[in-house]
Amino acid sequence: MLRIVKTEPSLQGLKEGVQGLRRTANGGLLVRMQKSLDPSTQQLQAALKTAISGKAKVTVMQETVQVEIRDLDDLTSGEEVTMALFAGEDCDIPSDAAPRMRKAFGGTQIATVSLRPEHARRLLEKGKIRIGWVVCRIREKLEPRRCYKCMGFGHTSARCRASEATAKATQEACFKCGGTGHKHYTCQGKPRCILCTRGGKTARDAEHATLSRICPESAQDLLSQTASEQNIDVAILSEPYRPKPEGVWQQSTNGGAAIWSCGQPPGHLAQRATRPGYARAKFQGTTIFSCYLAPSLHTDEFREIVQEIAQDARGRSPVIIAGDFNAWSTAWGSTRTTQRGTIILDAFSTLDVCLLNDGRRCTFSKSGRESYIDLTFASPELTRNSYWEVTHLLTYSDHAAIVFHTRHNQLHQTSRETAYRVHTLSSEVLLSCMDANTITGEANTCADVISATIKASCDAAMEKSTKGGGRPQPEANVSLQGGDAKEAEDAPRRSCTSPGTGK
Missing domain, CATH: 3.60.10.10 (Endonuclease/exonuclease/phosphatase)
Structure with missing residues (x-):
């Protein structure tokens, strides 16, 4: 494919918009364009389809951001969400912009839609959008990195270290029932998690789909990431x-x-x-x-x-x-x-x-x-x-x-602290100082008055003694975020x- 791209005469005039060429993890050829919305991208796509007709499939990949729209009422349709999101946008509504709807708490719905980065950024900056009778919250949906070769988290298939046997068994299995010969979107069997079964759990503990968000095996792996x-x-x-x-x-x-x-x-x-x-x-x-x-x-x-x-x-x-x-x-x-x-x-x-x-x-x-x-x-x-x-x-x-x-x-104590010579205590003076005060008011005020009264009574009834000395101890500045000790005013x-x- 690379040889055809570099030698085909009909493609030579379109190479100015290409920024790079590289092989993907699944063996495909990725042609990276400088401007994804430039007309030359569509021209190159059409020319590539003609040049390699019957030998490969040409698709356009675009960067997208997943956005969640929350608090939708129970009757709001996907079409209403799409129209509200693209209202005022100077572009045609993409064919793949249909949101995925799911039920939420209190008879509400959550819509998830993939948008172009600049469009998503404008919506996220607003934070809210009115759809029908409801002002809905908008936030970015962040999905963890997951390997669909072993179903683990924190890496992709290209960097998976699972054995060939494990990878083959996972890729051939249905993500719903764990069987073979069909895919999860056509499965009619009972749920059975591949990960929990592989971990030696009982059939009852594995009664959920592999991609389910209640899978404890996935939750434990996701914790590390x-x-x-x-x-x-x-x-x-x-x-x-x-x-x-x-x-x-x-x-x-x-x-x-x-x-x-x-x-x-x-x-x-x-x-x-x-x-x-x-x-x-x-x-x-x-x-x-x-x-x-x-x-x-x-x-x-x-x-x-x-x-x-x-x-x-x-x-x-x-x-x-x-x-x-x-x-x-x-x-x-x-x-x-x-x-x-x-x-x-x-x-x-x-x-x-x-x-x-x-x-x-x-x-x-x-x-x-x-x-x-x-x-x-x-x-x-x-x-x-x-x-x-x-x-x-x-x-x-x-x-x-x-x-x-x-x-x-x-915080360390100061270098000098006040103490008393107990043997000089005059009980009569102490009791007279304490009896001379009447404490009234709310709890915090009473506590402050009691503290001040006790100190004043001790000062009057005993001689003071100063203990300590030397240079004061510095503050302990240990940053536990990241584990390194450093002086950091801005680090938690x-x-x-x-x-x-x-x-």
Whole structure:
């Protein structure tokens, strides 16, 4: 084909618009043009079809961006979406611009359409578009890199390291039932996942299509790629499918919760503990709790585990407590507060932690049901320079991925601190100073008054003694994003995802 392209006389006058020639992964010849919309592209395509008639197929490849339009009402058609997207555009509607429609939460629909980059960029900058009676949200749909030779994530077929036998069996199999001799779009059989069957799972656990977004094997493989792309240092997981071979893995006794130090050496997780319902580990000064409390737990058993988590976290600072609690409360976005939600609020109110959930987006979605059951609590010093978000990252799970970036400076005490000579204490002076104050007002004001009164009373009743000295200690500037220690004002300090894979 290359020889024909370079020697055919009818093609020589059209080579000025060509930028490069190279072979593709499947053995084809890719002719890269300088301007894809230039008329010379169509002329070259027609001339190539004539020159290599009967020897090869000529197709035009164009760069596209997948865009999702959300909040569509249940009666909106694909034609209405197309007309709204191309309204005001100075171009003809492409023949392949028909959107793919699927059902979503609350009787709404989501449309996915492939657009030219410049058109998609204009829509994404707007963020919203009116279609019929509804103002719809627009966002880019990001698909992970996947190999259709072994069905793994993070690489393409050209760089696949799977054995020839595995690759051949995967390519010949139906992605729905796992059989051979037909394709998934014509399959009438029962779903049976190729990946789960290959991993030795039972027939019941493999009762889903290979391309299904509820495949736990795919979710587990996708986790590694997401952690690499997002520069995640620690992953907090609920209901993990299996332990990861790389990095450090700490799992609860019942296997429902896990902490994964992504690719880090064993020393990066210290003070590790395994308990029913949660796992604990310390990562560079921060104690992390990964929790999973199943919905089948009795209320008394649930209360016992939550109180044990609170007791274990008491006195540890800073801390991150995150996971799937299967509890509802209006404090984190639910429409009602259940007994489980009250138990969590009561237990964690004794800790110096903040709830990071803002209730703007649900963390769990399945079969049209949405809820806010994945919670993240963190010490105040971790939240001052932090970023917490329920992301749109593809997880192949009915739980959304929550990404938490934080930068924590471990402040040291000043070089000199004030102390007292206890043997000089005058009890009469101390008691008289304390009795002379009447404290009224709201709780925060009372706390401030009590603190100031105690200090003033100690100053009056005892002699002061100064301890310490020497040069002050510098701040600890350790960037956990990427794992290298450096001074960085603009880099987040720590990244955690919750919950990750499962269900």
